[in-house]
Amino acid sequence: MQGIEPMVPFNILVLVCLAYVLVLFVVAFVVEHPAIRLRARWLRSPLVYTLSLSIYCTAWTFFGAVGYAARSGLEFLTIYLGPTLVFIGWWWVLRKLVRIGKAQRVTSIADLISSRYGKSNLLGVLVTVIAVTAATPYIALQLQSVTLSFGVFASPVDTFGAPPGKEATALWVAVGLALFTVLFGTRNLDANERHHGVVTAIAVEAVVKLVALLGVGIFVVWGLADGPAEIFSRIEASPVANWTLDPGRWIGLIFLSGAAVLCLPRMFQVTVVENVEESHLATASWAFPLYLALMSLFVVPIAVTGLMVLPEGANPDLFVLTLPLAGGQGALAMLAFLGGFSSATSMVIVAAIALATMVSNHIVMPFWLRMQPSRAVSGDVRRIVLLSRRVSIAGIVGLGYAYYRLSGGSSALAAIGLISFVGVAQILPAMIGGIFWRGATRAGAATGMILGAAVWAYSLYLPSFGPEGIISDAVMDHGPWGIAWLRPEALFGIEGMDPLIHALFWSLTLNAMTYCLVSILGFPSPMERVQGAAFVNVFEGGLTTGGWAGGKAEAEDLLILSSRILGEDEALAFFQAEARAQGKEGFLPDPTPEFLDGLELRLAGSVGAAAAHAMLSQVMGGETVSVEDLVAVANETAQVMEYSAKLEEQSEELSRVARQLREANEKLTQLSEQKDAFLSQISHELRTPMTSIRAFSEILMAGDVPSEQAARHAGIIHSEAIRLTRLLDDLLDLSVLENGSVRLDLALVTVLELLDRALLAAGETLPERQFAVRRDLPSESIYVTTDPDRLTQVFINLISNARKYCDAAQPELRIVVRQRGGRMIADFIDNGTGIPEESQALIFEKFSRLTDQNRAGGAGLGLAICREVMANLGGTITYLPGQGGAAFRVTFPLRLQKAA
């Protein structure tokens, strides 16, 4: 137990470190593997959660607590007491934070604050800046402790390779940590920002830390001393026992460490963001304080023994390492080294992940998005986010390294840690106020934090860079511009206070006061109010059943409400069943909380959870319907409306299809009937002439007919044969016209010419009677491009009809032709009685012969053919009612274009 002899060659130490890191890699990798993640349920146990919380114990607590004890006695306990109190009282704050974290999908403490105050990015940036500023020296501290502990093993006596210099060691550690963090913190993007692999690796490190410290403690108590009794007497004798309790400092430090455990970004990350189940908190509420107690159990014995055994001037911050070395326990020293290494690495990794998330989400991404020209953001964002995370991690670890180089790594470890604590504690008022006080505003949170952070930086952070660092001695001693009450460590004339407590007091007091004052004077925006309600009432809000104890609802009222929603029968059946279950007669159960819960569930099935809750709340009278209830109801209503709109759409679609089918069916039926009628008509039209032909030919064949009569019979046969042929011609013509397969021969002719031809042809038809035609030849002398034969066919039909059917004593047909724009109009008007109104709609149908006389021999196809011809010529034929006699109007284009 004389001098410190390095028992472990430095090379071996480096190898052990690398092997250890490799093990952590494997743990993290295996845990992230989907198959393992599904199978190994213990990975989600509250134990892993609790152990991951141990990143609170950094290298500062692992090594520094002993140093703290050596200098200030039991005061180091304050660092553990704050978190212990917070976790024992988890029901009030932590539970709420975790619930809010889950409800709002909070990804970091900056996100929490930003989200609470109306999703303000200003606050997100502010919290991020404070957190990064405060964390930087803390990360530097971890680098320093690892470097120092490496240094312990470095000795000129060592022949197996000398260790590199301090700066180089710190740099390599920083690079290694950044690499590990990038690899496992940003392997993929998780919507909840959870990192199962990292958390499990952290839990492993927590175990190593605890085992190492306990090991060293046991060695000190039972190896270097003869058990607890001797240790206690040593403590009595040591200077450590002479420490004095400063109540102000104790209260301040307990409060500070309690605030830190809530506000440190890395603690928020493991406590809230990485929390898998809220129930894990209940376990952590006793297990984590127990862990802290075990960590502090041997602190004083190690400190006392170190002071006694080790030579004067040995760094008490390294007693954990130097005592086993001095005792010749190389393996234990190695374990202690790994414990410190674990403490430092786990803190840096989680802090870097948490801070990188904040920097990336609140500074880099908004900036990048704003830099984008108005183009829509593409799927590339994922890559950008990962890149920005990785760069942020490297930047944060880099900042820590830079601080380490700047500060020269000289200050006592504990001092740096407490400075960081005061920094992050500036977030506390906005956080606590945010989850308990609905009236808090964004402006209040921002001004409070800015003022608090400014006071912190001025009175504690900047002076920590040391004399002649950033703030000059003159300012420290006499204040800026000689204003004494602005001296950094004696603000407002309060002197003689411990600088740390002084800074804590002023920064937090001013912060909280400003926060409250600005909030009260201002007014929250609607967004802040909605978010405030969601945060403060996270337990009562919307979808969770708040329990119905103490309600004054009448079962009758509830039945009425339920009937409206569920329908009379179902509601009554439910109430009866419930009443029976309660052992009551009738259909009205007592409104017990169990019954109400069941009813709410039942109603929720019909109208949605939020609406059900709001309705019951109103009937119960106990609770008022809150804003978020209404918002939730509105959301549900919107969904229901969307759903019913979809249903309506579908049913409309269905009825439209049904209508189409019905119409198609009707059309088919009609067509089928038309076809039957058409065939029947054709049969009649064909069989009638054939009957005459057959009858007379049989008479002639018998041969006993006088020749005069025979000639008459043969004449009938002849005319009926012609009639038959004409009928077949018409049918074929109609078929061609209806199929649209008619070939048009276009030519340039005058209407006059066509009418002349038509009159000539119509004159040959029966009957031959006096028939006057009135025309206006000049108006007919217009050239038209059309199919002359087809148009003439229509004209012949109309003229013949007039000749046949005009029943005036002196029949007369007026033909009026005129041009209207690009179209020709030809009217054929006779002076007969015309066509009766009820028949006008039928005349263009096939076989629609109106008169009982078929002297003219037509089969009733003429006008049907005309209609088809005019359609083929791009024109129309219509009946003009009210013209005295029968009147037809034919229109056709002046220039008919040939179909392409």
Place this chain on the structure above:
Amino acid sequence: MGRHVLLVEDEPNITEAIRFILARDGWEVTALTDGAAAEAAIRSARPDVVILDVMLPGRSGLDVLAALRADESTCNLPVLMLTARGQGRDRAEAERIGASRFMTKPFSNSEMLATVRELASA
């Protein structure tokens, strides 16, 4: 046994053919073209046989037949129905109403004569 046939047919050439065939065999033929007037004419003329076309202007032959069958004095009158529509539907309908015989146009002259003789002697 009388030899009076009343023919209701709107096609003049067919009327002429039937009249010629029956007249040679010694029948007296009265011809009508209009369905509407047929019933009254039959009632007053009291022919021995009626030849009735289905498709008539004014009133359908089937309609006239139904009216004849509904009246006691004419319910047993022999009626030969003629149709040119050639579809089973007319025949079924005519038989249901009570046509004595049914023939489709065009018909054979000898068959027409034989049918009229048969109806008159029944």
